[in-house]
Structures are given as structure tokens and as C-alpha cells.
Amino acid sequence: MNIGNYVKVKSIEEAYNLLQEDKDNLIVGGGAWLKQTNKNVKTMIDLERCNLNQITENKDTLVIGSMTTLRDLECNKSLKEIDGGILVKAISGIMGVSIRNIATIGGSIVGRYSFSDILTPLLVMDCTLEFFKDGSMTIQEFLSTKKLNDILLNITIKKSNNKGYFYAMKKTSLDFAVINVAITKGKTISIAVGARPSVAALQTEAMDYINNEQVNTEAIDKTASMISSQTKFGSNAKASEEYRRSITNTYIKRGLKEVTS
Ligand SMILES: Cc1cc2nc3c(=O)[nH]c(=O)nc-3n(C[C@H](O)[C@H](O)[C@H](O)COP(=O)(O)OP(=O)(O)OC[C@H]3O[C@@H](n4cnc5c(N)ncnc54)[C@H](O)[C@@H]3O)c2cc1C
Structure with missing residues (x-):
């Protein structure tokens, strides 16, 4: 992969504007998958300073920032209780801890990988994606839309004893x-x-x-x-x-x- 500029943006607005500027500008999550590709990226947009790596627990939901790592999700006690812990089970079977420490939930969803172990459980869970401009949608709606030139902010998962x-x-x-x-x-x-x-x-x-x-x-x-x-x-x-x-x-x-x- 070749990268022209690397920008750690200070706000989502800044990231979004940069993303629209050129078709070769790209958001980076953990970069674990992007690193394997041979893309030519003009400006790589890093969301690290945008405070999107938090898991917020509410009475009925978990709100997961898109930059949260797979390892943080795997270790989250509340997520282990939701829907029999299927998301945690799926994540903990992906590669080793070193990859799960880097790969993010945002990259795992937006990448729409055909091999994904993460999209499959998310499809049967009660969850909603929130994009910066395109707003809220279910995983199924997201997978049936064309590629969005947008930023995934967070994923809200409803607590359930299913x-x-x-x-x-x-x-x-x-x-x-x-x-x-x-x-x-x-x-x-x-x-x-x-x-x-x-x-x-x-x-x-x-x-x-x-x-x-x-x-x-x-x-x-x-x-x-x-x-x-x-x-x-x-x-x-x-x-x-x-x-x-x-x-x-x-x-x-x-x-x-x-x-x-
Ligand atoms: C060696 C290896 C083996 C793997 N094996 C498996 C496996 O067996 N099962 C499995 O399910 N997964 C597997 N994965 C995939 C991994 O779990 C992650 O899904 C993948 O690395 C993407 O996450 P990332 O944070 O690295 O995303 P990145 O590589 O940073 O980005 C991936 C894509 O998402 C976009 N993106 C990232 N964040 C956002 C955002 N917030 N908003 C908009 N766009 C965004 C990027 O522009 C890019 O197009 C593997 C990955 C690697 C490197």
C-alpha cells in the first residue's frame, strides 16, 4: 500500500470533508486489513483523535464507537451476556490477540468482507449502525446499499437475553x-x-x-x-x-x- 499524506483529524467533520475531496482518500480503522492491500491512497484519514474507541453502557443498550478494537469487545463483560455472547464468540475465533488488538469493529463492518465472522452474528442481533451523514440503518440495510462514502460513528446493540x-x-x-x-x-x-x-x-x-x-x-x-x-x-x-x-x-x-x- 502506498500512502501520500497521513492525517490524524481532530473532528469527524474534518474527516468527512477530507474524504469527499478525492476518491483516493480513505479512512483507516486499525489498518490491519488495509495493510494487506496494494491500494494507492492519496490521503489516509486517521480517526484516532475523534474519541470513537469507547464502549458506553446504557440501561438497555451498548453503544460501541467504530474505532473500538475487536479485543476490547471480546473482553467486554456485558457483551458476553447479550444473545448468548455470540458476537464475543465470533470475535475470539479471529486470528490471534495481536490482530484483535489492532482491528476495529468499524473496519470489520465497513469492509463488508465476504469471509466475515462478525457480520453474520450482527445480522441476527438487534443492532443499528450510525453513519455521520447517512444516519441510522440496520446491518441488513447497510449490506444491501451500495458502498457509502461516509464515516461509521458507532454501533448500538440492544441488550437482550435471547x-x-x-x-x-x-x-x-x-x-x-x-x-x-x-x-x-x-x-x-x-x-x-x-x-x-x-x-x-x-x-x-x-x-x-x-x-x-x-x-x-x-x-x-x-x-x-x-x-x-x-x-x-x-x-x-x-x-x-x-x-x-x-x-x-x-x-x-x-x-x-x-x-x-
Ligand atoms: C491476517 C488477517 C486475518 C483475518 N482473519 C479474519 C477472519 O478469519 N475472520 C474475520 O471475520 N475477519 C478476519 N480478519 C479481518 C479483521 O477481523 C478486520 O475485520 C479487518 O482487519 C478490518 O478491520 P481494520 O480495523 O483493520 O480496518 P481497516 O483495514 O483499517 O479498514 C477496512 C475498511 O474499512 C474502512 N473503514 C474503517 N473504519 C471506518 C469507519 N469508521 N468509517 C468508514 N469506513 C471505515 C476503511 O476505509 C477500509 O475500507 C482478518 C484480518 C487480517 C489482517
């Missing part, structure tokens, strides 16, 4: 997931599948089905086969489409059994 399940199938602990699955159950059941190898997606049709059925073995089996047969999977060096389809079926069944038992 049951949760997360599993990332990895060949080795330091590898990217072959597939990952997240499920929550409160009043209704939410299911997301990621690393297909395309970006994580909510399984809305299967959710409509199971949320209108008596949950038993038959309904769980039908939900798993709906997801494994109707979802778009692909092949890459890690696994074939058929293998992904097959193991997704297994992990959806396991997850549904766990959250409904």
Missing part, C-alpha cells in the same frame, strides 16, 4: 471460515449464514417458515434443508459449493436444536 448460537467451520484456528452460522431466538428466530463464500445474509424465507410453525424435529429439518438448498453457495480453494451446502445443513440443525431446547 438465546444465541454461533459456529464458524474453520480448517485451522487461524484460517478463514469455510462457512459460518448465527442464530438467535427471542420472540422469533433469526438465522444468518456467512462465508458462503459471499457476504453474510439473513435467511428470511426460512425464518418466515420456522416462525410460523410449531418448532419440532420436522420443522428444524425442513428449515435446514430450505437454507441449504435455496441459499447461494460457491466454490473456492477452501471448499466446494456442495460441501458448504452439506455442512450448512448440519450446523443449522445443531443451532436450531440448541436455541430451542
Whole structure:
């Protein structure tokens, strides 16, 4: 990666204005992923001085600044209690502590990585993103919009005692997931599948089905086969489409059994 100028801005307004100035200007979070790329950046905009690395606990929510590191999230006691701690479980399986000390939640969301272990649980949690100009949106809305030329300020996660399940199938602990699955159950059941190898997606049709059925073995089996047969999977060096389809079926069944038992 080549960087022309490196600016530690003092305000979000300054960062936003710089971002709009040139298409080759870029926000940096932890830089862990950007460092791996061969981008030519005219001005790299660092938000370190913008006070976005705090986790604020309110009665019903956690408000997480976009510059919060994955390690700070992993160690947060309150987050471990929300939705069965699925976000903490997902984060703690990513690489080693040295990467998690650097990588930020903002970069992990805005990067929209197809291999993401973070977008999958966030899709089934009650959470909202707040952008500087584009305002609030859910993760699903964000993933279905085109790339925004904006700054993610924070993520608000609602506290809940929902049951949760997360599993990332990895060949080795330091590898990217072959597939990952997240499920929550409160009043209704939410299911997301990621690393297909395309970006994580909510399984809305299967959710409509199971949320209108008596949950038993038959309904769980039908939900798993709906997801494994109707979802778009692909092949890459890690696994074939058929293998992904097959193991997704297994992990959806396991997850549904766990959250409904
Ligand atoms: C070696 C390695 C292995 C990894 N393995 C996994 C894995 O197995 N599973 C997994 O889920 N993740 C994995 N990751 C990704 C990691 O978890 C982070 O998601 C990634 O590093 C991005 O976070 P960052 O802070 O480094 O973002 P950066 O690299 O700084 O930025 C990423 C993108 O987000 C943009 N951006 C950053 N912050 C903001 C903001 N506040 N507003 C607007 N745009 C912003 C940047 O412009 C850039 O486009 C891995 C990363 C590395 C380096």
C-alpha cells in the first residue's frame, strides 16, 4: 500500500470533508486489513483523535464507537451476556490477540468482507449502525446499499437475553471460515449464514417458515434443508459449493436444536 499524506483529524467533520475531496482518500480503522492491500491512497484519514474507541453502557443498550478494537469487545463483560455472547464468540475465533488488538469493529463492518465472522452474528442481533451523514440503518440495510462514502460513528446493540448460537467451520484456528452460522431466538428466530463464500445474509424465507410453525424435529429439518438448498453457495480453494451446502445443513440443525431446547 502506498500512502501520500497521513492525517490524524481532530473532528469527524474534518474527516468527512477530507474524504469527499478525492476518491483516493480513505479512512483507516486499525489498518490491519488495509495493510494487506496494494491500494494507492492519496490521503489516509486517521480517526484516532475523534474519541470513537469507547464502549458506553446504557440501561438497555451498548453503544460501541467504530474505532473500538475487536479485543476490547471480546473482553467486554456485558457483551458476553447479550444473545448468548455470540458476537464475543465470533470475535475470539479471529486470528490471534495481536490482530484483535489492532482491528476495529468499524473496519470489520465497513469492509463488508465476504469471509466475515462478525457480520453474520450482527445480522441476527438487534443492532443499528450510525453513519455521520447517512444516519441510522440496520446491518441488513447497510449490506444491501451500495458502498457509502461516509464515516461509521458507532454501533448500538440492544441488550437482550435471547438465546444465541454461533459456529464458524474453520480448517485451522487461524484460517478463514469455510462457512459460518448465527442464530438467535427471542420472540422469533433469526438465522444468518456467512462465508458462503459471499457476504453474510439473513435467511428470511426460512425464518418466515420456522416462525410460523410449531418448532419440532420436522420443522428444524425442513428449515435446514430450505437454507441449504435455496441459499447461494460457491466454490473456492477452501471448499466446494456442495460441501458448504452439506455442512450448512448440519450446523443449522445443531443451532436450531440448541436455541430451542
Ligand atoms: C491476517 C488477517 C486475518 C483475518 N482473519 C479474519 C477472519 O478469519 N475472520 C474475520 O471475520 N475477519 C478476519 N480478519 C479481518 C479483521 O477481523 C478486520 O475485520 C479487518 O482487519 C478490518 O478491520 P481494520 O480495523 O483493520 O480496518 P481497516 O483495514 O483499517 O479498514 C477496512 C475498511 O474499512 C474502512 N473503514 C474503517 N473504519 C471506518 C469507519 N469508521 N468509517 C468508514 N469506513 C471505515 C476503511 O476505509 C477500509 O475500507 C482478518 C484480518 C487480517 C489482517
